[in-house]
Amino acid sequence: MTVKVGTKAPNLHISTWVQGRSTNIDQEKGNVVIVEVFQVNCPGCFMYGIPEAITLYDKYKESGLTVLGMATAFEDYDKNTLENLQKLLATGEVIGETHKALSMYGQLRDGKLPYKIPFPVAMDILKKENGQITESKIMDVIEANVPDFRAYSEKDKQVLVERVKMYLKGKEYSAKTFEEYAMRGTPTSLVIDKRGNLRYNLFGATGQLESIIEELLKE
Known part of the structure; x- marks a missing residue:
């Protein structure tokens, strides 16, 4: 949370x-x-x-x-x-x-x-990422950063999901305080x-x- x-x-x-x-x-x-x-x-x-x-x-x-x-x-x-x-x-x-x-x-x-x-x-x-990109991880990032995501059109939702996937692919570590806040x-x-x-x-x-x-x- x-x-x-x-x-x-x-x-x-x-x-x-x-x-x-x-x-x-x-x-x-x-x-x-x-x-x-x-x-x-x-x-x-x-x-x-x-x-x-x-x-x-x-x-x-x-x-x-x-x-x-x-x-x-x-x-x-x-x-x-x-x-x-x-x-x-x-x-x-x-x-x-x-x-x-x-x-x-x-x-x-x-x-x-x-x-x-x-x-x-x-x-x-900093916690090393395991490389697995799950739907749960994608939604965690979106919900933390885009509070009105559910109001987006289906097309815009998909664009954002793809952007988050690309971000997670290049993400080597999770910074615990940064992400919790x-x-x-x-x-x-x-x-x-x-x-x-x-x-x-x-x-x-x-x-x-x-x-x-x-x-x-x-x-």
Whole structure:
């Protein structure tokens, strides 16, 4: 079952804490929590998502905000690895499309990130796929991402089913937290209130995060 906004936020599925203290959502009740979900090979994550999370961490960490980073992988499995995450956190070294984009926009210093991530960072659990594409798997993907699928015409339903089949054929791993929270991509910000309920699941750079945090801190 995927997690819906307004319901209790389950703990993150963590393979290892790469940086900072080991914690989880059930240990952070009483605080507002941002889980900033990213991939190592994701330019937007390092241009927008993570810098915004760092700004909020610095501004509100003494006011009841917890920020956690979670690296995941739903594509580019050869680049979005634990080893590349460890290198990133230890040295600031970025790879692949992230390096290319940040270089193009002058956002690297001596080829590395000009900032350090100050909050705890974990790696999502990745489970190797068995290669079997079942109707159940196809429908799980569709129901998590296309809530109005049943209203589609039969022709459009079939087109979508074929697209999902192609996606599953190229899928080497399932990322447990990413899939349980039905994320659409990275960067994603999961926002959890002081009672441990998922209040927002924000994909991309929305510009809404600070105002949301300020409201939730008042509750």
